[in-house]
Amino acid sequence: LLRLASASRTFQMGEVAVVALRNVTLDIYEGEFLVMVGPSGSGKTTLLNLVGGMDQPTEGSVWYRDIDLATLSTRALTRYRRETIGFVFQFYNLIPNLTARENITVATEISQDPLDPDEALRLVGLEPRRDHFPAQLSGGEQQRVSIARAVAKNPELLLCDEPTGALDFSTGKQLLWLLLQMKNRLGKTIIVITHNVAIGEVADRVVRLRSGEIAETHVNEKP
Amino acid sequence: LLRLASASRTFQMGEVAVVALRNVTLDIYEGEFLVMVGPSGSGKTTLLNLVGGMDQPTEGSVWYRDIDLATLSTRALTRYRRETIGFVFQFYNLIPNLTARENITVATEISQDPLDPDEALRLVGLEPRRDHFPAQLSGGEQQRVSIARAVAKNPELLLCDEPTGALDFSTGKQLLWLLLQMKNRLGKTIIVITHNVAIGEVADRVVRLRSGEIAETHVNEKP
Numbered sequence: 198l199l200r201l202a203s204a205s206r207t208f209q210m211g212e213v214a215v216v217a218l219r220n221v222t223l224d225i226y227e228g229e230f231l232v233m234v235g236p237s238g239s240g241k242t243t244l245l246n247l248v249g250g251m252d253q254p255t256e257g258s259v260w261y262r263d264i265d266l267a268t269l270s271t272r273a274l275t276r277y278r279r280e281t282i283g284f285v286f287q288f289y290n291l292i293p294n295l296t297a298r299e300n301i302t303v304a305t306e307i308s309q310d311p312l313d314p315d316e317a318l319r320l321v322g323l324e325p326r327r328d329h330f331p332a333q334l335s336g337g338e339q340q341r342v343s344i345a346r347a348v349a350k351n352p353e354l355l356l357c358d359e360p361t362g363a364l365d366f367s368t369g370k371q372l373l374w375l376l377l378q379m380k381n382r383l384g385k386t387i388i389v390i391t392h393n394v395a396i397g398e399v400a401d402r403v404v405r406l407r408s409g410e411i412a413e414t415h416v417n418e419k420p
Numbered sequence: 421l422l423r424l425a426s427a428s429r430t431f432q433m434g435e436v437a438v439v440a441l442r443n444v445t446l447d448i449y450e451g452e453f454l455v456m457v458g459p460s461g462s463g464k465t466t467l468l469n470l471v472g473g474m475d476q477p478t479e480g481s482v483w484y485r486d487i488d489l490a491t492l493s494t495r496a497l498t499r500y501r502r503e504t505i506g507f508v509f510q511f512y513n514l515i516p517n518l519t520a521r522e523n524i525t526v527a528t529e530i531s532q533d534p535l536d537p538d539e540a541l542r543l544v545g546l547e548p549r550r551d552h553f554p555a556q557l558s559g560g561e562q563q564r565v566s567i568a569r570a571v572a573k574n575p576e577l578l579l580c581d582e583p584t585g586a587l588d589f590s591t592g593k594q595l596l597w598l599l600l601q602m603k604n605r606l607g608k609t610i611i612v613i614t615h616n617v618a619i620g621e622v623a624d625r626v627v628r629l630r631s632g633e634i635a636e637t638h639v640n641e642k643p
């Protein structure tokens with residue numbers, strides 16, 4: 198479904214260059230549940246941003262099916278990000294002056310076959326809070342609204358950057374169940390960055406990053 | 421050192437009232453390492469904000485030694501927050517247009533006996549990134565700068581809201597070591613909200629919240 202081909206991403210800041218990703222080649226299969234792990238600063242968010250069309254490699258290329266994302270017009274890339282991808286951001290990125298429910302409706306306006314916003318909130322246990330603003334929600338509640346927003350778009354690809362970081366064990370387990378439903382019942386392809394070992398155990402594959410490179414890949418025979 | 425006496429905190433939003441904390445009574449002892457756990461939305465951040473003078477209870481009171489925080493002038497409460505408390509926020513709250521190092525220097529300007537900012541950054545493994553802005557740092561790197569900022573103030577009380585949420589296992593362990601140094605060598609009182617089981621195991625006490633109340637307290641005999 199997706200392929201990174203020798204993708205590198207360097208951040209140039211004045212005289213300093215930070216190599217966030219170095220020569221990464223990775224195939225992502227349709228319908229798989231892929232987990233990405235690695236130390237802080239190892240390049241996980243950067244890699245996910247390349248897959249989601251949020252950023253471009255400084256070398257190499259990122260392919261969605263037979264399309265090199267770098268060849269897309271701004272308009273087509275925007276459509277890729279809005280319709281094909283559901284992104285759960287490491288910093289949630291909720292719109293502060295919209296309610297929980299409104300944050301979902303603006304994301305799903307353009308979707309082909311979205312979930313009902315209230316249903317999406319119900320899936321993360323937050324339907325009673327739908328009229329509250331992000332500032333009125335706890336850290337874990339904001340994270341769950343961010344998850345509901347991505348899931349409600351009903352995208353082909355669900356990209357989740359530490360989706361259970363602010364969640365306790367049992368709320369995190371509920372989310373894991375939700376992601377597995379997305380994969381098993383709706384056939385979605387799911388990529389999750391996480392430190393949560395339980396998520397790694399149910400994945401099809403675990404890719405470990407270290408200093409901007411893929412250090413190892415582990416296939417779960419019976420996830 | 422600190423005491424919450426029947427403290428309650430209700431958030432009134434139009435017609436809706438959310439009871440974040442209900443009748444919480446808790447003593448916090450000088451030099452202890454206290455961990456707070458509980459589900460998303462159970463009131464942990466709200467409780468920590470009361471202890472840190474960032475918020476006031478709607479009922480009951482919060483005492484620092486023999487002072488009811490509600491009786492302090494704005495000026496004295498500000499001094500309490502700036503000098504007595506080091507706060508690691510759940511959302512980091514770094515100043516976006518200051519570098520990592522500058523974020524620490526502005527916090528320590530008023531401190532009696534602060535750490536050198538570069539030393540604080542070294543303690544969290546980020547001295548090479550001191551001239552970079554928050555937007556140029558990964559999630560875990562921003563969290564570590566937030567920790568360095570709180571520690572550098574050399575406060576009496578270190579309040580940490582999910583300090584390892586964005587950190588992988590080994591970086592989280594390094595932070596845990598740092599917190600234990602703060603307690604054992606510098607005699608600081610430490611309160612940590614976390615889902616990280618390893619931190620709970622080295623604490624003196626673990627307080628579990630549920631729906632705004634203290635559900636149980638567990639004393640670690642040999643942490």
Ligand SMILES: Nc1ncnc2c1ncn2[C@@H]1O[C@H](COP(=O)(O)OP(=O)(O)OP(=O)(O)O)[C@@H](O)[C@H]1O
Pocket residue numbers: 332333334335336337338363364365431433438439440458459460461462463464465466467510
């Ligand atoms: N400013 C606010 N306005 C309205 N409600 C709030 C506000 N802050 C918190 N709440 C509500 O109070 C309750 C407790 O919130 P709190 O942030 O203390 O939870 P928490 O235990 O820290 O959760 P998490 O683990 O998700 O961070 C939640 O239901 C939350 O939505």
Ligand SMILES: Nc1ncnc2c1ncn2[C@@H]1O[C@H](COP(=O)(O)OP(=O)(O)OP(=O)(O)O)[C@@H](O)[C@H]1O
Pocket residue numbers: 208209210215216217235236237238239240241242243244287555556557558559560561586587588
């Ligand atoms: N916008 C940026 N400008 C400069 N450097 C950046 C930028 N974004 C990331 N970096 C750097 O690139 C490297 C990889 O960052 P990335 O965010 O991908 O790490 P990560 O694996 O997601 O880390 P974490 O687990 O802490 O979230 C880090 O050294 C980071 O500081």
Ligand SMILES: [Mg+2]
Pocket residue numbers: 241242243287358558559560
């Ligand atoms: Mg990241």
Ligand SMILES: [Mg+2]
Pocket residue numbers: 335336337464465466510581
């Ligand atoms: Mg919280």
